[in-house]
Amino acid sequence: MLKDLFNLFFVFAKIGAVTFGGGYAMLPVFQRELVDNRGWTTEEKLMDYFAISQCTPGVIAVNTATFIGCSRAGIPGGIAATLGVVFPSIVIITVLAIFLQNFAHLEAVRHAFNGIRACVCVLILNSVVGLIKKAVIDYKCLIIYFVVLGLSLFAPVSPVIIVILVGVTGVIIKPAKTPFSGKTPEKPEESPSKKGK
Amino acid sequence: MLLLLRLFFEFFKTGLFAVGGGLATLPFLYEMGSKTGWFTAADIADMIAVSESTPGPMGVNMATYVGVKTAGLPGGAVATLGLVCPSLIVIIIVARILNRFKDSALVKKVFYALRPASAALITAAGLGVARIALLRLDIFKETHVIFDLLNWKCILLAVAVYIGIRLFHKHPVLYIALSALAGVIFSL
Numbered sequence: 556m557l558k559d560l561f562n563l564f565f566v567f568a569k570i571g572a573v574t575f576g577g578g579y580a581m582l583p584v585f586q587r588e589l590v591d592n593r594g595w596t597t598e599e600k601l602m603d604y605f606a607i608s609q610c611t612p613g614v615i616a617v618n619t620a621t622f623i624g625c626s627r628a629g630i631p632g633g634i635a636a637t638l639g640v641v642f643p644s645i646v647i648i649t650v651l652a653i654f655l656q657n658f659a660h661l662e663a664v665r666h667a668f669n670g671i672r673a674c675v676c677v678l679i680l681n682s683v684v685g686l687i688k689k690a691v692i693d694y695k696c697l698i699i700y701f702v703v704l705g706l707s708l709f710a711p712v713s714p715v716i717i718v719i720l721v722g723v724t725g726v727i728i729k730p731a732k733t734p735f736s737g738k739t740p741e742k743p744e745e746s747p748s749k750k751g752k
Numbered sequence: 753m754l755l756l757l758r759l760f761f762e763f764f765k766t767g768l769f770a771v772g773g774g775l776a777t778l779p780f781l782y783e784m785g786s787k788t789g790w791f792t793a794a795d796i797a798d799m800i801a802v803s804e805s806t807p808g809p810m811g812v813n814m815a816t817y818v819g820v821k822t823a824g825l826p827g828g829a830v831a832t833l834g835l836v837c838p839s840l841i842v843i844i845i846v847a848r849i850l851n852r853f854k855d856s857a858l859v860k861k862v863f864y865a866l867r868p869a870s871a872a873l874i875t876a877a878g879l880g881v882a883r884i885a886l887l888r889l890d891i892f893k894e895t896h897v898i899f900d901l902l903n904w905k906c907i908l909l910a911v912a913v914y915i916g917i918r919l920f921h922k923h924p925v926l927y928i929a930l931s932a933l934a935g936v937i938f939s940l
Binding site: 571572573574575578579580581582583584587599602603605606607608609610611612613614615616617618621622625626630633634637640641643644645647648649651652653658660662663664665666667668669670671672673674675676677678679680681682683686687689690691696697699700701702703704707708714715717718721722724725726728730 | 767768769770771777801802803804805806807808809810811812813816817820821825828829832835836838839840842843844846847848850851858861862863864865866867868869870871872873874875876877878879881882884885886906907909910913914917923924925927928930931932933934935936938939940
């Protein structure tokens with residue numbers, strides 16, 4: 556039991572230490588570490604957790620970590636995973652705040668971060684392709700996907716409201732009778748190299 | 753001691769009411785700064801820069817930074833724990849409820865609709881990062897030359913990363929580290 560908790564702490568500390576750019580940037584690493592390498596969760600569940608984390612209080616990455624921890628080892632698991640994911644931040648930021656006052660303004664840090672950002676958007680969009688295949692299983696899902704994408708790109712609607720509205724929609728509508736079984740759903744933003752609006 | 757308690761309480765409040773991730777904590781930080789005098793709006797701009805250029809969730813980084821600046825070493829830990837406490841409590845409750853009703857038709861229907869929405873929100877977040885990383889809107893607004901809109905070096909790097917992912921399927925961290933290196937070498 557204690558070993559499980561330590562393991563949770565350690566895995567999430569590792570994830571917290573290597574992801575730049577907040578909650579969504581953690582997705583590729585979650586997929587790799589939790590779904591592919593350890594089988595602790597599935598991509599479907601990851602999406603559920605992200606959706607719930609979006610409309611519950613707190614930081615998305617922390618909420619998702621708590622969720623996965625809970626599902627692995629109950630309440631102590633949730634606590635261990637949460638402490639794990641914030642531990643590297645506490646250490647790194649504390650050191651920076653004390654010793655490196657103008658860290659963020661260093662030329663090299665800015666260049667490195669510009670590189671990281673270019674990489675992170677590709678990682679996120681690449682991960683999303685996998686999610687879309689799992690999530691968009693019929694034409695109704697496809698409509699939901701494009702409506703939400705449009706809203707979040709072009710209208711200043713809070714994701715909280717989007718998630719709540721879509722949840723209600725799910726209660727009202729019925730899943731389509733003909734799923735895209737076998738067929739790959741459309742993947743609109745697949746190629747990261749050619750998006751420029 | 754009193755300061756630590758106040759830090760914990762202030763960040764507990766932020767964690768409880770800031771719904772929707774790291775950036776949602778910003779308005780609360782501005783309010784906290786003006787109310788307590790712990791930091792100014794300029795400090796917050798600095799904090800955002802630091803939080804964005806270090807690993808970890810942004811909201812957590814901000815809390816640690818504010819905590820350390822306000823009350824030294826223990827402050828960072830206390831502020832961060834304050835921020836995550838409400839999440840822990842709420843998510844543990846939600847996880848229990850979900851676990852109990854996971855086979856209910858209603859919950860399944862809700863998630864049937866939520867999954868594509870979740871995928872769309874993540875797509876939008878990825879595109880948001882791409883816009884900042886690969887386009888130079890500020891320069892384009894001045895010159896109106898299409899060539900200036902695209903950040904060619906970064907786009908090249910993005911394409912290289914994509915090819916790397918497709919060919920080698922390595923751990924994401926490797927691509928992040930190499931991109932950071934490329935950023936420094938080619939001064940992106």
